[in-house]
Amino acid sequence: MDFAPNVTTRLARARTDLRVGQPVAVVDEAGKPSLVFAVETLAGDHLADLQDQPEAQLALTAHRAETLKLRAYDGDMARVRLPRDLGLEQVMALADPSLDLRHPMKGPFPSIRDDAASVARAGIALAKSAHLLPAVVAVPAGTLDASVTRLHVSDIPTGLGDAPHLLQVAGARVPLAVSDAGRCLVFRPETGGEEHYAVEIGRPERAAPVLVRLHSACFTGDVIGSQKCDCGPQLHAALHQMGEEGTGVLLYLNQEGRGIGLANKMRAYALQDQGFDTVEANHRLGFEDDERDFRIGAAILKEMGIRTVRLLTNNPAKIAMMEGQGITVAERVPLHAGETPQNRDYLATKAAKSGHLR
Numbered sequence: 001m002d003f004a005p006n007v008t009t010r011l012a013r014a015r016t017d018l019r020v021g022q023p024v025a026v027v028d029e030a031g032k033p034s035l036v037f038a039v040e041t042l043a044g045d046h047l048a049d050l051q052d053q054p055e056a057q058l059a060l061t062a063h064r065a066e067t068l069k070l071r072a073y074d075g076d077m078a079r080v081r082l083p084r085d086l087g088l089e090q091v092m093a094l095a096d097p098s099l100d101l102r103h104p105m106k107g108p109f110p111s112i113r114d115d116a117a118s119v120a121r122a123g124i125a126l127a128k129s130a131h132l133l134p135a136v137v138a139v140p141a142g143t144l145d146a147s148v149t150r151l152h153v154s155d156i157p158t159g160l161g162d163a164p165h166l167l168q169v170a171g172a173r174v175p176l177a178v179s180d181a182g183r184c185l186v187f188r189p190e191t192g193g194e195e196h197y198a199v200e201i202g203r204p205e206r207a208a209p210v211l212v213r214l215h216s217a218c219f220t221g222d223v224i225g226s227q228k229c230d231c232g233p234q235l236h237a238a239l240h241q242m243g244e245e246g247t248g249v250l251l252y253l254n255q256e257g258r259g260i261g262l263a264n265k266m267r268a269y270a271l272q273d274q275g276f277d278t279v280e281a282n283h284r285l286g287f288e289d290d291e292r293d294f295r296i297g298a299a300i301l302k303e304m305g306i307r308t309v310r311l312l313t314n315n316p317a318k319i320a321m322m323e324g325q326g327i328t329v330a331e332r333v334p335l336h337a338g339e340t341p342q343n344r345d346y347l348a349t350k351a352a353k354s355g356h357l358r
């Protein structure tokens with residue numbers, strides 16, 4: 001029997017390794033391995049070892065580099081020599097804008113300008129997929145300990161990667177406030193990533209367009225009644241409409257914070273309290289406005305035998321994604337609920353910057 005971990009397994013391990021402060025080995029196109037550490041989980045003793053190595057580099061996204069006034073020679077990224085005279089908290093502050101006010105004196109840091117950016121780019125993609133701040137330290141490695149997770153740069157998707165594939169692992173009847181005929185289904189991706197859920201109300205006729213809502217997890221809005229967004233009221237309004245019509249499917253996708261995770265979303269909220277809007281806050285953290293993989297929703301619908309939908313949304317990107325993945329959006333059903341004085345600016349920003357429809 002062969003138990004050697006395949007690429008999918010090693011990617012899953014790499015995410016966990018980075019989260020617990022372990023380095024991952026990334027091999028470049030020329031076959032040269034480097035060790036990659038996530039800045040957010042970097043241990044003090046690892047930093048000291050790295051600072052002894054003149055080739056150690058720190059990589060940040062271009063969005064973060066803009067705030068730090070670093071030249072992003074790689075286009076999407078900036079790399080600098082790992083500063084030798086900075087302590088752990090100061091290195092952390094380069095990655096984490098919530099520390100900007102406490103550590104305003106930064107630099108100058110000489111930017112690196114060469115063609116060898118692929119390892120750092122792959123490392124940043126791994127850090128993002130681990131829901132860590134998108135910042136890594138990379139250093140060329142000599143002999144590698146066999147226990148270190150090893151990946152080739154080409155194994156690590158820097159964009160969306162392969163189409164997600166999810167399988168239903170469980171499902172049962174759950175009577176709901178909006179309908180007795182509720183079912184909750186659990187879908188698991190082959191990648192070992194987050195599970196996602198479907199709430200099916202009644203038994204929607206597959207031959208006709210099905211009323212569908214693609215909801216992204218929002219702990220603050222869905223669970224604790226945050227007034228900063230409209231997620232909770234949208235969730236309940238969508239379920240209510242499905243209950244009224246007797247059928248519908250609500251996909252609950254675990255893509256908290258538009259795909260950056262709850263810790264990063266709270267960092268974004270801290271920045272919003274300093275006056276940045278929802279898009280600017282994501283950028284200052286080094287993320288894109290929206291890091292979600294909307295293809296997951298289409299994959300689940302196909303698994304459920306649904307090909308044509310009436311989509312409850314105000315987000316044109318969701319419609320485009322569905323169509324792109326072979327799901328026909330027969331109708332867009334607007335979904336406006338829970339607009340409050342506290343989320344007025346947030347909704348206005350989404351309309352102005354993300355093209356949300358009224």
Ligand SMILES: Nc1nc2c(ncn2[C@@H]2O[C@H](COP(=O)(O)OP(=O)(O)OP(=O)(O)O)[C@@H](O)[C@H]2O)c(=O)[nH]1
Binds near residue numbers: 259
């Ligand atoms: N990063 C970040 N995520 C946020 C913020 N406010 C809400 N979210 C997240 O945004 C997602 C809400 O998305 P959706 O409810 O799908 O909304 P949408 O993309 O605007 O589309 P529709 O509601 O369908 O029109 C959830 O994952 C929330 O956790 C914020 O300020 N920053």
Ligand SMILES: [Zn+2]
Binds near residue numbers: 231
């Ligand atoms: Zn929300």
